[in-house]
Amino acid sequence: MTSRRPTPGSQTSLREANRARIVDSLKVYGRLTQVELAGVTGLSPATVSNIVKELSGYGIVHTSASSRSGRRAVEVTLARQLGLVAGLHFSSRHLRVAVADVAHTVVAENSVPVALEHRYDRELDRAALLLSDMLETLGAGLPDLLAVGLALPVPVDRTTGRVSAPGILRGWEGVHIGEELEARLQRPVVVDSDADVGALAEYRYGAGTDARGLAYVRVGHTISGALIIGGEVFRGTTGKAGQIGHVTIDENGPICRCGSRGCLETLAGGPALLDLFRGDPGMQRLRDLLARAESGDASARRVIADAGRHIGIAAANLCNLFDPDVLVVGGELATAGETLLAPLRHSLERSVLAGLTDSPRIVRGELGERAELVGAVALAIESIGVVGDSAVASVGA
Amino acid sequence: MPGPALSVARPDEHPDRILSLRGITKRFGAVRALTGVDLDVHVGEVVAIVGDNGAGKSTLVKILAGVHPADGGSIRFFGQLTPIDSPTDSLDLGIATVFQDLALCDSLDVVSNLWLGRELTRAGALDEVEMEKRSWGLLRELHARITDVRVPVASLSGGQRQTVAIARSLIGDPHVVILDEPTAALGVSQTAEVLNLIERLRDRGLGVILVSHNIADVLAVADRVVVLRLGRNNGEFRASETSSDALIAAITGAMDHSRRGGDDPE
Numbered sequence: 001m002t003s004r005r006p007t008p009g010s011q012t013s014l015r016e017a018n019r020a021r022i023v024d025s026l027k028v029y030g031r032l033t034q035v036e037l038a039g040v041t042g043l044s045p046a047t048v049s050n051i052v053k054e055l056s057g058y059g060i061v062h063t064s065a066s067s068r069s070g071r072r073a074v075e076v077t078l079a080r081q082l083g084l085v086a087g088l089h090f091s092s093r094h095l096r097v098a099v100a101d102v103a104h105t106v107v108a109e110n111s112v113p114v115a116l117e118h119r120y121d122r123e124l125d126r127a128a129l130l131l132s133d134m135l136e137t138l139g140a141g142l143p144d145l146l147a148v149g150l151a152l153p154v155p156v157d158r159t160t161g162r163v164s165a166p167g168i169l170r171g172w173e174g175v176h177i178g179e180e181l182e183a184r185l186q187r188p189v190v191v192d193s194d195a196d197v198g199a200l201a202e203y204r205y206g207a208g209t210d211a212r213g214l215a216y217v218r219v220g221h222t223i224s225g226a227l228i229i230g231g232e233v234f235r236g237t238t239g240k241a242g243q244i245g246h247v248t249i250d251e252n253g254p255i256c257r258c259g260s261r262g263c264l265e266t267l268a269g270g271p272a273l274l275d276l277f278r279g280d281p282g283m284q285r286l287r288d289l290l291a292r293a294e295s296g297d298a299s300a301r302r303v304i305a306d307a308g309r310h311i312g313i314a315a316a317n318l319c320n321l322f323d324p325d326v327l328v329v330g331g332e333l334a335t336a337g338e339t340l341l342a343p344l345r346h347s348l349e350r351s352v353l354a355g356l357t358d359s360p361r362i363v364r365g366e367l368g369e370r371a372e373l374v375g376a377v378a379l380a381i382e383s384i385g386v387v388g389d390s391a392v393a394s395v396g397a
Numbered sequence: 398m399p400g401p402a403l404s405v406a407r408p409d410e411h412p413d414r415i416l417s418l419r420g421i422t423k424r425f426g427a428v429r430a431l432t433g434v435d436l437d438v439h440v441g442e443v444v445a446i447v448g449d450n451g452a453g454k455s456t457l458v459k460i461l462a463g464v465h466p467a468d469g470g471s472i473r474f475f476g477q478l479t480p481i482d483s484p485t486d487s488l489d490l491g492i493a494t495v496f497q498d499l500a501l502c503d504s505l506d507v508v509s510n511l512w513l514g515r516e517l518t519r520a521g522a523l524d525e526v527e528m529e530k531r532s533w534g535l536l537r538e539l540h541a542r543i544t545d546v547r548v549p550v551a552s553l554s555g556g557q558r559q560t561v562a563i564a565r566s567l568i569g570d571p572h573v574v575i576l577d578e579p580t581a582a583l584g585v586s587q588t589a590e591v592l593n594l595i596e597r598l599r600d601r602g603l604g605v606i607l608v609s610h611n612i613a614d615v616l617a618v619a620d621r622v623v624v625l626r627l628g629r630n631n632g633e634f635r636a637s638e639t640s641s642d643a644l645i646a647a648i649t650g651a652m653d654h655s656r657r658g659g660d661d662p663e
Binding site: 042093114117130 | 413437439440441534542544546585588589613621636637640641
């Protein structure tokens with residue numbers, strides 16, 4: 001859980017950090033008594049009581065009288081406004097689930113590792129069960145959900161509701177994904193690609209709030225991208241717009257899972273990078289590579305830098321076509337920071353059309369790996385507005 | 398443009414290899430439970446052992462835990478040839494085993510369970526305060542979903558009990574943690590809890606041996622998958638490059654990956 005602090009070490013920052021600890025714990029557990037909060041956060045009961053009082057004054061938490069093992073207790077939950085939504089994000093290796101109120105306040109969050117080659121039915125079953133368990137800890141149920149936003153690591157055609165680029169996420173092809181999840185939850189579901197919602201989240205709440213045109217590149221196990229033009233996500237006709245991972249870098253390069261050759265992903269995607277360390281048991285996942293680079297391992301840093309260079313070439317093409325003023329780099333590999341971004345910037349600047357002012361500003365995403373989850377929640381909330389007041393009315397009735 | 402894939406040179410020795418089993422053999426009377434089984438575990442790696450009932454998974458775990466000594470083969474720990482003849486040997490090496498039944502004392506609270514047999518004392522009396530403090534520290538580090546450490550373990554959910562058992566195994570600062578069917582009989586949220594916990598053990602740099610029937614769980618958290626069939630190795634897969642179909646083919650024997658298939662005496 002990340003928390004932004006003002007001046008480290010000061011009394012204010014300490015207090016803010018303690019507040020964040022309490023709010024974060026409530027997101028994880030749903031409902032807790034003050035005594036349990038003290039145990040979970042490691043803060044003293046007096047501090048917890050003070051902060052809870054303060055937060056409850058601001059309307060951030062809600063307290064109610066309860067009892068635990070026969071004793072009176074004060075139960076604390078995150079306060080929420082009428083109506084809940086859920087955001088689900090399947091990345092290549094994780095399923096993340098968040099429950100939020102319509103004011104975008106996340107009140108519960110959970111995640112679970114998933115297998116690379118998974119099938120949609122089993123994972124949707126699991127997501128539905130996880131979600132209903134999470135709602136239960138909040139004292140709510142599936143009927144309280146106004147809408148659900150689902151983000152997938154593949155372009156989704158919003159008119160057909162199906163995966164629009166075959167080969168990328170095999171276990172999810174050929175089904176109307178939204179309807180499948182709706183059948184399990186009995187609630188309205190909106191589906192989009194994770195790059196699109198990640199871009200939306202960074203544009204609204206993250207690194208791109210001042211952008212007029214934003215390009216988002218998500219680099220992790222896979223490489224995807226999205227565009228925001230005129231404040232709206234530009235999806236193209238079938239949702240494939242901005243898929244930078246499948247820009248051809250080398251005509252004669254390795255065969256890509258999309259069926260083409262030499263795509264950016266075959267050179268800079270997670271498996272391609274890890275393949276360079278084949279036979280090294282300490283290098284099995286991207287986080288191993290990132291940890292090595294962090295500790296100063298030259299080959300790990302070189303591999304990440306080369307990935308940055310390749311992404312820069314593709315991103316330059318994207319920038320030449322759509323002329324954004326900010327390029328946000330998100331996904332797991334972005335945590336490498338300048339190790340990735342400096343070479344990316346360098347190679348982009350070589351091939352991008354020079355303007356009178358500067359070339360696009362290249363920044364790391366501020367929301368980190370949660371961007372897509374935040375975006376999925378935003379997607380769900382937005383859909384309520386589109387559906388109109390009928391959804392809200394039906395819950396209120 | 399990109400040149401050919403450059404392979405990073407590998408040193409010959411394996412400083413990261415915690416545990417290395419070669420040709421492990423175990424007989425129970427006339428039954429050959431294990432025949433020439435190999436297994437490696439490295440630092441910060443999750444190795445899954447999968448196989449059908451009677452494939453030898455539990456026997457292998459018991460050999461590592463010191464319950465049964467192996468009849469033949471070698472066990473190396475950080476390169477040193479080390480026999481494991483008793484559970485104490487195993488614990489002393491830094492191998493912690495969490496058996497399927499968890500071996501928790503239902504009537505004791507979380508703190509007492511964590512420190513059972515290793516209680517901290519001060520001036521001759523139990524140092525409950527320190528034990529509780531350290532318990533919270535450990536549970537917080539594991540992001541454990543436990544809200545009260547002074548309730549009897551009997552009142553916890555299946556996932557929480559598994560968490561307590563795993564946390565207990567970490568008290569002795571082990572190098573390897575063996576988890577025997579940790580997600581069997583758990584619900585979806587509780588399974589999620591345990592899978593996240595396995596990721597955290599990996600992040601701590603521990604070697605994790607995960608014995609499981611659930612292929613989906615295995616593929617979600619494991620780095621390598623070792624398939625046992627009828628007491629022999631039947632293939633080793635990188636989890637990121639295999640599919641559940643390939644694993645099941647190896648488990649059932651539809652695909653023969655055993656390296657000694659040719660000179661099998663039988």
